[in-house]
Amino acid sequence: MTATQRGAPTTGVPFRAFRHITLFLVGLGALTLCTALSLALGARSVPLSTVTDALFGDAHGRDALVVTGLRLPRTVIGLAVGAALGVAGAVAQAITRNPLASPTTLGINAGAGFAVVVAIFALKLNDPVEYVWFAFAGAAGAALFAQALARRAGDIDPVRLALGGTVLQLVLLSWTSAVMLMNQRTLDEARFWLAGSLSGRPLDVLWPVLPTLMLGLVIALAVSPALNALALGDDSAQALGVPVTRIRLAGGIAVVLLAGSAVAVAGPVAFIGLAAPHLVRPLLGGDHRLLVPGCLIAGPLLLLSADVLGRLVIRPSELEVGIVTAFLGAPLLALLARKVAR
Amino acid sequence: MTSVVRKGATSRARLRRRVLAFTATGAAALFVLLTVSLTTGEMSIPATTALRALVGLGDPGDVLVVQQFRAPRSVAAIVAGAGLGAAGCVLQRLFRNPLASPDVMGVTGGASLGAVALIAAGASQTLIPLGALGGGLLAALLLGVFAWRSGLAVTRLVLTGLAVQAGLAAAVNLMIVRFPAELAGSALQWTTGSVYGRTWPEVWGAAGAMVLALTAALVLHRRLAVLDLGDDSAGALGLNTSTARLQLMVIAVVLASLAAALAGPVTFVALAVPHIVRFVTGPPTAASLALASLTGAVLLLASDLVVQHLLPIEGLPVGAVTATLGAPWLLVLMFRQSSPVQRSHA
Amino acid sequence: MTGAPEPRMTGEQESPMAAANQLSTQALDLRYGDRLVVSGLDLTLPGGAVTAIVGPNACGKSTLLRGLSRLLAPAAGSVTLDGADIHRMPARALALRMGLLPQQPVTPEAITVEALVRLGRYPHQRLLSPWSATDQKAVDEALGRTGTAVLRDHPVDQLSGGQRQRAWIALALAQDTELLLLDEPTTFLDLRHQLDVLDLVAALHAEAGRTVVMVLHDLGQAARYADHMVVLKDGRLAAAGTPADILDADLVRSVFDVDCRVIPDPETGTPLVIPKGSAMRHSAASA
Numbered sequence: 001m002t003a004t005q006r007g008a009p010t011t012g013v014p015f016r017a018f019r020h021i022t023l024f025l026v027g028l029g030a031l032t033l034c035t036a037l038s039l040a041l042g043a044r045s046v047p048l049s050t051v052t053d054a055l056f057g058d059a060h061g062r063d064a065l066v067v068t069g070l071r072l073p074r075t076v077i078g079l080a081v082g083a084a085l086g087v088a089g090a091v092a093q094a095i096t097r098n099p100l101a102s103p104t105t106l107g108i109n110a111g112a113g114f115a116v117v118v119a120i121f122a123l124k125l126n127d128p129v130e131y132v133w134f135a136f137a138g139a140a141g142a143a144l145f146a147q148a149l150a151r152r153a154g155d156i157d158p159v160r161l162a163l164g165g166t167v168l169q170l171v172l173l174s175w176t177s178a179v180m181l182m183n184q185r186t187l188d189e190a191r192f193w194l195a196g197s198l199s200g201r202p203l204d205v206l207w208p209v210l211p212t213l214m215l216g217l218v219i220a221l222a223v224s225p226a227l228n229a230l231a232l233g234d235d236s237a238q239a240l241g242v243p244v245t246r247i248r249l250a251g252g253i254a255v256v257l258l259a260g261s262a263v264a265v266a267g268p269v270a271f272i273g274l275a276a277p278h279l280v281r282p283l284l285g286g287d288h289r290l291l292v293p294g295c296l297i298a299g300p301l302l303l304l305s306a307d308v309l310g311r312l313v314i315r316p317s318e319l320e321v322g323i324v325t326a327f328l329g330a331p332l333l334a335l336l337a338r339k340v341a342r
Numbered sequence: 343m344t345s346v347v348r349k350g351a352t353s354r355a356r357l358r359r360r361v362l363a364f365t366a367t368g369a370a371a372l373f374v375l376l377t378v379s380l381t382t383g384e385m386s387i388p389a390t391t392a393l394r395a396l397v398g399l400g401d402p403g404d405v406l407v408v409q410q411f412r413a414p415r416s417v418a419a420i421v422a423g424a425g426l427g428a429a430g431c432v433l434q435r436l437f438r439n440p441l442a443s444p445d446v447m448g449v450t451g452g453a454s455l456g457a458v459a460l461i462a463a464g465a466s467q468t469l470i471p472l473g474a475l476g477g478g479l480l481a482a483l484l485l486g487v488f489a490w491r492s493g494l495a496v497t498r499l500v501l502t503g504l505a506v507q508a509g510l511a512a513a514v515n516l517m518i519v520r521f522p523a524e525l526a527g528s529a530l531q532w533t534t535g536s537v538y539g540r541t542w543p544e545v546w547g548a549a550g551a552m553v554l555a556l557t558a559a560l561v562l563h564r565r566l567a568v569l570d571l572g573d574d575s576a577g578a579l580g581l582n583t584s585t586a587r588l589q590l591m592v593i594a595v596v597l598a599s600l601a602a603a604l605a606g607p608v609t610f611v612a613l614a615v616p617h618i619v620r621f622v623t624g625p626p627t628a629a630s631l632a633l634a635s636l637t638g639a640v641l642l643l644a645s646d647l648v649v650q651h652l653l654p655i656e657g658l659p660v661g662a663v664t665a666t667l668g669a670p671w672l673l674v675l676m677f678r679q680s681s682p683v684q685r686s687h688a
Numbered sequence: 689m690t691g692a693p694e695p696r697m698t699g700e701q702e703s704p705m706a707a708a709n710q711l712s713t714q715a716l717d718l719r720y721g722d723r724l725v726v727s728g729l730d731l732t733l734p735g736g737a738v739t740a741i742v743g744p745n746a747c748g749k750s751t752l753l754r755g756l757s758r759l760l761a762p763a764a765g766s767v768t769l770d771g772a773d774i775h776r777m778p779a780r781a782l783a784l785r786m787g788l789l790p791q792q793p794v795t796p797e798a799i800t801v802e803a804l805v806r807l808g809r810y811p812h813q814r815l816l817s818p819w820s821a822t823d824q825k826a827v828d829e830a831l832g833r834t835g836t837a838v839l840r841d842h843p844v845d846q847l848s849g850g851q852r853q854r855a856w857i858a859l860a861l862a863q864d865t866e867l868l869l870l871d872e873p874t875t876f877l878d879l880r881h882q883l884d885v886l887d888l889v890a891a892l893h894a895e896a897g898r899t900v901v902m903v904l905h906d907l908g909q910a911a912r913y914a915d916h917m918v919v920l921k922d923g924r925l926a927a928a929g930t931p932a933d934i935l936d937a938d939l940v941r942s943v944f945d946v947d948c949r950v951i952p953d954p955e956t957g958t959p960l961v962i963p964k965g966s967a968m969r970h971s972a973a974s975a
Contacts, residue, residue: 100501
């Protein structure tokens with residue numbers, strides 16, 4: 001455990017390691033519980049025993065069909081999307097050195113939204129499965145454009161990235177509205193996708209982006225030790241021998257892959273990427289070697305609980321998960337605001 | 343003594359000339375744009391006839407078209423643009439943040455929600471601007487309640503503003519998703535911003551209030567300048583910083599809400615105009631606040647003309663045009679400012 | 689003047705001269721959130737003199753200055769200026785008597801030196817009053833005295849550190865107050881500019897009769913430029929008096945935890961602190 005050598009003397013090191021393991025186990029437990037709830041609850045509640053039977057193929061009938069046919073894909077997608085968003089948020093905050101950065105502020109969601117709306121309008125698409133690659137391309141295009149704007153002397157300037165991303169996002173949003181206003185059918189199709197939702201998507205939506213998502217995760221985990229050095233500022237990081245430019249570039253690619261995959265599957269879901277790191281930081285501290293895996297758990301935990309909540313509040317109908325996260329995220333941000341600044 | 347006089351001093355005379363030239367250009371542009379907006383349309387009217395018709399002279403048909411259809415729309419664009427420009431100017435200085443704008447404070451979200459809620463309730467067209475005004479003010483009140491904690495600190499204001507905006511935007515989004523398709527369309531149209539279909543009572547009411555708010559902003563400009571020095575210096579100069587910040591915020595919110603009532607939440611005018619003005623006239627003064635109003639009016643009127651006459655598509659929101667026109671400018675100007683020389687002093 | 693119950697803390701005679709612009713604190717507690725930074729401070733800063741507040745890092749020097757200037761309200765006790773509680777005075781009335789240069793002032797973007805200094809006239813102006821000849825005279829004088837008149841049209845954010853500091857002092861001067869508080873006016877400046885700033889302060893005191901209270905880091909500079917010295921440790925008063933009276937090896941050891949000799953400054957005769965060399969440094973030097 002060379003990692004925690006700088007910790008408090010005597011009891012510090014083993015105690016902290018113990019605390020971290022406990023917290024990770026508690027997090028995993030909560031995630032399991034959430035997964036179970038996500039399988040069981042909804043317009044039609046299914047007892048947990050039936051859920052397990054259905055999963056192992058021992059049960060048949062309508063309840064079992066609901067679980068395996070609808071809720072299982074939805075839950076699996078929720079886990080993947082939540083993990084991708086959580087990790088992307090942690091990495092985005094580290095590379096921009098800005099605690100308010102998230103995939104949204106880099107223009108990723110807006111880029112995906114615009115691409116999908118154009119695709120619906122021009123190619124007359126009407127099925128979320130068909131949107132996947134357009135969304136991914138739009139997200140990647142916007143994020144790469146934002147990063148290109150922020151490039152200076154071969155490096156990405158964090159201030160420019162934040163400014164450029166925000167401006168890009170506003171422009172894309174206004175274009176999205178313009179396209180939707182030109183065509184009633186586009187408006188009708190797109191507004192549901194734009195709210196961000198996990199429902200009505202078969203697992204086929206997830207398979208195409210699984211490789212990019214996995215690649216993004218691997219990169220994010222690989223650069224996480226170096227992200228700690230970035231927090232010290234570029235000069236100090238450089239002095240420590242960290243290749244700042246390459247790390248920031250790799251982090252940027254990871255964010256694009258992760259958030260692009262997420263938005264391709266579920267549409268734009270705000271706040272998970274922002275909230276997950278802020279939830280994990282007080283528990284595990286600012287060390288990215290813990291923070292990034294922590295967000296890997298916290299992201300899906302937040303997303304699944306929001307989704308389950310969305311199914312319960314206006315039964316038998318349901319709220320799109322993107323709307324639920326925005327409603328929950330806003331007070332969280334206000335709380336955050338009260339904590340900072342004396 | 344190292345009294346090395348560095349380069350970069352802008353002589354006052356040169357600066358004053360630049361301000362005057364900019365003002366004259368702006369005023370001329372506004373006049374030309376106004377004339378164009380009155381003359382062009384389905385029925386084109388010669389400029390002199392249009393200007394005569396504006397004051398009620400000439401052919402009754404021309405008078406009707408100019409006075410009842412074209413003029414209210416143009417004046418609405420001018421008034422709303424002026425308010426947005428000044429509001430952006432005040433907010434960016436108050437928040438010490440180049441990205442501050444009514445969007446960041448939740449005013450836009452509040453105005454959208456107010457209007458969309460009235461659209462949902464099936465209220466008449468004339469009530470919707472009032473809904474927007476009320477929504478914007480309510481959002482600002484919400485912001486004040488959440489952010490006030492024995493004073494208004496800047497960081498807390500910015501973050502709380504983002505939170506309020508996000509929550510209200512989510513509510514608008516919810517309504518748009520839940521609405522039947524036709525209503526969703528008119529709601530979306532409204533939330534992107536448009537000066538289409540404004541009537542004289544609305545325009546005059548908003549214009550009167552706007553003049554009052556702009557005057558208040560100019561009168562309190564000295565306080566704004568002292569606040570720029572930071573809370574410690576401002577306090578030592580005898581300014582009650584929290585009260586002054588509150589007064590100025592209220593003014594900015596009123597300006598932005600009035601604009602939103604007339605034109606909907608048009609993005610980018612409030613964001614881009616202060617940067618344009620600063621680029622031309624240098625350090626912010628009371629004059630640059632007035633110039634921001636002028637520039638905002640020109641920008642919004644020009645954008646509205648583009649929407650009406652230059653684009654082949656019907657019913658495009660003016661907000662999409664201001665965003666498209668404003669973004670490249672804004673990026674160039676902001677990147678100029680965040681050059682390493684400047685930031686090393688920050 | 690109601691019969692003030694507080695006891696006279698020192699045996700000093702209160703002559704009419706000394707009473708003018710005299711800041712004092714009575715059982716003053718200052719807090720940041722839950723942290724008590726200054727506690728139970730009874731202090732009198734003589735009017736018409738230059739006072740230096742010194743002490744180790746985090747001893748509460750800057751906090752005390754914020755308390756003295758009304759930027760931080762006391763948790764207990766009071767701060768008085770010539771007997772009047774400053775926290776009960778209208779902000780503007782106090783600003784007419786007391787100016788402050790914060791430790792790290794915020795320079796507004798692209799502002800010119802003259803525009804910055806003009807803001808110092810704020811407390812003298814009413815809401816709609818125009819810029820007057822008196823205002824302009826005060827600004828010109830402040831620019832002249834600080835040697836920034838030639839820089840008046842330059843943007844402040846393009847000046848060197850020393851020039852910028854002088855521009856900010858000019859702002860405080862334009863405020864035209866009898867009393868001037870400076871929070872570490874020499875930090876981040878090289879030696880030449882430190883001396884420039886301190887000489888300027890000394891001249892303000894000698895020529896314009898201003899009362900100056902400044903937080904300083906350097907004991908030697910404090911001893912050289914101050915008539916009166918306040919030494920803080922852990923938010924409490926460790927010593928107060930003229931530098932010659934109070935600055936000795938025992939005080940430096942007890943407050944800064946440094947072994948030293950105090951010798952007369954060969955230039956001015958004021959106390960000069962010479963730290964004793966540690967064994968490590970000796971061996972390094974002789975190697």
